[in-house]
Amino acid sequence: MPKHIYINKKISPYNKTIQVSSDKSLSIRTVLLASQAVGISKISNLLESEDVLNTLKTIKKLGINYKKKKNCYEIYGFGLNGFNPKNNTVINAGNSGTLGRLILSLLIKTDKNIKLIGDKSLSKRDFSRVVKPLKLFGANIKLKKNYLPVKIQGTEFLRPINYVEHIGSAQIKTACCFAALNAPGTTFIRARKSRNHTELLFKYLKIPIKVKSNKKFDLIKVKGLHQYNAFNYSIPGDISSSAFFIVLTLLSKNSEITIRNVNVNESRIGLIKILKMMNCKITFKNKRIYKGEKTADIFVKSSKILKPINCPSSLNSSAIDEFLLIFLIAGAKTKGISTFKALGELNKKESPRLDIAIKFLRMIGIKVVRNIDDIKIYGKPKIDLKRNYHVKNFFKDHRIFMMSCIAALTLGGNWKINDKDSINTSFPKFLNILKNLGANIN
Ligand code: S3P
Secondary structure, three states: OOOOOEEEEOOOOEEEOOOOOEEEEEEEHHHHOOOOOOOEEEOOOOOOOOOOOOOOOOOOHHOEEEEEEEEEEEEEEEEEOOOOOOOOOEEEOOOOOOHHHHHOOOOOOOOOOEEEEEOOOOOHOOOOOHHHHHHHHHEEEEEEEEEEEEEEEOOOOOOOOOOOOOOOHHHHHHHHHHHHOOOEEEEEEEEEOOOOOOHHHHHOOOOOOEEEEOOOOOEEEEEOOOEEEEEEEOOEEEEHHHHHHHHHHHHHHOOEEEEEEEOOOHHOOOHHHHHHHHHOOOOEEEEEEEOOEEEEEEEEOOOOOOOEOOOOOHHHHHHOOHHHHHHHHHHEEEEEEEEEEEOOHHHHHHHHHHHHHHHHHOOOOOOOEEEEEEEEEEOOOOOOOOEEEEEEOOOOOOOHHHOOOOOHHHHHHHHEOOOOOHHHHHOHHHHHHHHHHHOOOO
């Protein structure tokens, strides 16, 4: 089977309703929290992508059983620190930064030696950002030069911590909250704003958590050693996966799309806020609250030329996985210069996304000026590509692959895009949905 695809034709106008894959952040968090609950949790519409399947494999290796019944995963939890691994167990987080960082935080009380490994991309990502706070709780952790493999052995003698999370990383914040579950007393976290699914899940599960918010930071208190009961949860659609279809529609001619039942938590909709600042019309319909999380159907139409943006860096965290698409809109749909600041975190994702995005935009003839982690994009709204383009060497980053497909289907040219299997980490149905919308992909 070839590992690349060809796109030589723009997508024809469409008017359709779709459903994207379930949210990855909620899928990983609910599986991990179910593994620490007392009793049988039932999670339906779980995202069945490699990152989540690796989460299930990981809890199994640590002694927690699960069964799939129809559309529902039953997870048999034994309560806090209910893992029962063999000594020297090796767990593999594959490509998933979220799984790798969060699982460590649930192992700070285990009496066995556990080694965490990951794939080539994950082995290049910084783990010191979670190891640092987890060591403060008292766990014994070894890592070489900030990278995997990490060796962890927990301790019974844990203490709560007082920690400042200054990057705006939900993974670090969640690792502190998860670790706090096993620590006696109250852990305080002052966290720069980031997605708050963990806090909402804790509230829903009646885990003692208090959150006070100011403009930039959340002050979070978690009281440890509180057993919580098993739960039922149905995972809504992923806004980060929806983003590809929102942008496809904005860049296409005479098209409309409705994306049903998507999680539109405030801390995740930076893309929508940024696009609205650029004058896009996007509407949420059928707004609901599900277990503390906002959901809605998203409606988008093809758009005329948009306004460039001076993007406030306060939106960076809530659009962190969507910047490749935002850059594409700024480059191919606006007239004028857009600026984006403080995007260094993008280079710490599955691939150095900021570097790769700049190369990509320049490859399709869009001018980009870079000053360390700030960039200026010179919009070219009538862009009509004619040449051959080959997208390669992107460390099999799923989001680079999918963004390239959207560019290829809307801007013209003949494209060869490598590593189609990359979508399996987050959105295995991506190419099928595109084909159902009428895309010609070989
Ligand atoms: C995630 C948080 C973000 C995001 C990642 C998923 C999460 O990472 O990029 O895809 O589920 O907590 P950071 O928290 O490191 O920014």
